[in-house]
Amino acid sequence: MRTELDELNWAGNYRYGAPLIHRPGSLQEAQEVVADAGKIRALGSRHSFNSIADSGGALLSLEAVDPDISIDSAARTVAVSGGARYGTLAEELERNGFALPNLASLPHISIAGAISTATHGSGDANGNLATSVAELELIGADGNLRTLRRGDPDFDGCVVALGALGIVTRVTLDIEPTFSVRQDVFEALAWEQVLADFDAVTASAYSVSLFTDWQGETVAQSWLKSRGYDGGVPAAAAGASFYGGSPAVRAMHPLPGFSGENCTQQLGVPGPWSERLAHFRMAFTPSSGAELQSEFFVAREHAAEAIAAMRGLSERITPLLQVSEIRTIAADRLWLSPSYAQSSAGLHFTWKPEQTAVEKVLPLMEERLAPLGARPHWGKLFRADAGTLAPLYPRFADFTALADRMDPEHKFRNSFLESKVFGG
Numbered sequence: 001m002r003t004e005l006d007e008l009n010w011a012g013n014y015r016y017g018a019p020l021i022h023r024p025g026s027l028q029e030a031q032e033v034v035a036d037a038g039k040i041r042a043l044g045s046r047h048s049f050n051s052i053a054d055s056g057g058a059l060l061s062l063e064a065v066d067p068d069i070s071i072d073s074a075a076r077t078v079a080v081s082g083g084a085r086y087g088t089l090a091e092e093l094e095r096n097g098f099a100l101p102n103l104a105s106l107p108h109i110s111i112a113g114a115i116s117t118a119t120h121g122s123g124d125a126n127g128n129l130a131t132s133v134a135e136l137e138l139i140g141a142d143g144n145l146r147t148l149r150r151g152d153p154d155f156d157g158c159v160v161a162l163g164a165l166g167i168v169t170r171v172t173l174d175i176e177p178t179f180s181v182r183q184d185v186f187e188a189l190a191w192e193q194v195l196a197d198f199d200a201v202t203a204s205a206y207s208v209s210l211f212t213d214w215q216g217e218t219v220a221q222s223w224l225k226s227r228g229y230d231g232g233v234p235a236a237a238a239g240a241s242f243y244g245g246s247p248a249v250r251a252m253h254p255l256p257g258f259s260g261e262n263c264t265q266q267l268g269v270p271g272p273w274s275e276r277l278a279h280f281r282m283a284f285t286p287s288s289g290a291e292l293q294s295e296f297f298v299a300r301e302h303a304a305e306a307i308a309a310m311r312g313l314s315e316r317i318t319p320l321l322q323v324s325e326i327r328t329i330a331a332d333r334l335w336l337s338p339s340y341a342q343s344s345a346g347l348h349f350t351w352k353p354e355q356t357a358v359e360k361v362l363p364l365m366e367e368r369l370a371p372l373g374a375r376p377h378w379g380k381l382f383r384a385d386a387g388t389l390a391p392l393y394p395r396f397a398d399f400t401a402l403a404d405r406m407d408p409e410h411k412f413r414n415s416f417l418e419s420k421v422f423g424g
Ligand SMILES: Cc1cc2nc3c(=O)[nH]c(=O)nc-3n(C[C@H](O)[C@H](O)[C@H](O)COP(=O)(O)OP(=O)(O)OC[C@H]3O[C@@H](n4cnc5c(N)ncnc54)[C@H](O)[C@@H]3O)c2cc1C
Pocket: 010, 011, 041, 042, 043, 044, 045, 046, 047, 048, 049, 052, 053, 054, 062, 082, 083, 104, 105, 106, 109, 110, 111, 112, 113, 114, 115, 116, 117, 118, 119, 120, 121, 162, 163, 164, 166, 167, 168, 169, 286, 287, 293, 377, 379, 380
């Protein structure tokens, strides 16, 4: 189906300029659309905050394609349509006794859209969501299907690809037997104690998130997701105090003033991974719903310096902020992943929906984080262009060469990619 497009992204801060959108119901229809198109790009669930998904020609959404979830128990993999949402997949996996290693803060996002931007959750040993990809099927610029498997030449350049190499129609992900998780929230941790022992703090659970507004001497909340607890109490939750913080006594929301009802089960009650690894529940609006986001990643040995730099800018940041989240991500081999070849700390910013003011602070933040080699989240607001980004990614030139080979007529490029990747 082809319709005129006059739509906004999820946050409502970006109106797509592409004049039309195709919503094919089958793979064959999608291939015909791509073969006939001049410029075209894939649109996922529209959760990015910038123009990354837009196209000077058409957009193609896979939302009308059946998720077609197929579990291979022996190979420990699941194949699924790229347009399916993580929440749909997680429910089906759990029903069949399987799990993904991690989820982002929300289950609402499309699988292909999330892996294309290296979307991540938290955990010292957890790579971003794209690191679970074992195989990709994509429609290339000529409309033909191509399958790429882990280990193939160039595979590591094709997973976090920002939509620049084609339309990812099917993704095969590694899975594992289901596991249970308990979630414990602590309030008002002492910054001094957290910074003195940052590695121990982030190692204290399977996934650790710290929420802060950068002001004052305390971290507002710490969310600990501990794996494999069916009734026992993890060490971090056993004591009454966690780095100076106290256990929350009611369900919390990371944002001040919002109901914990929107969030996954806390208070140490164990349950399935699919209902604990994300912060927000599928049936509810994630986060605040009226917001912008930015995120910067530094090698984790620079985490304390990056945190100090942002605390030093709190007079500029905090008035525009709803909340910030600090997470850790394991190193990977995916060329455009912000965690390429380095275990990282991610400093995330949920802004008030005041874009002009936010865009005035971003250059200041990027300037302070530049000496630490900070890499921005591809799907959130940032200022750096290709000239600044290229030296931060050792395989950047390999990616642009790969894109030239796979998309010689630049069918899948847009102005975001020209500015941030190809340097046009
Ligand atoms: C409330 C909220 C919470 C968030 N939490 C997190 C978080 O915890 N961690 C994190 O890392 N990020 C987070 N994000 C950011 C989000 O995960 C990314 O922006 C992600 O890319 C969104 O996926 P999407 O399906 O909406 O993609 P879109 O925004 O629609 O597209 C993003 C990119 O993916 C490409 N793409 C989409 N589908 C395909 C396809 N089938 N084939 C090829 N390319 C494709 C597009 O062309 C575009 O380049 C959050 C966003 C929101 C709104």
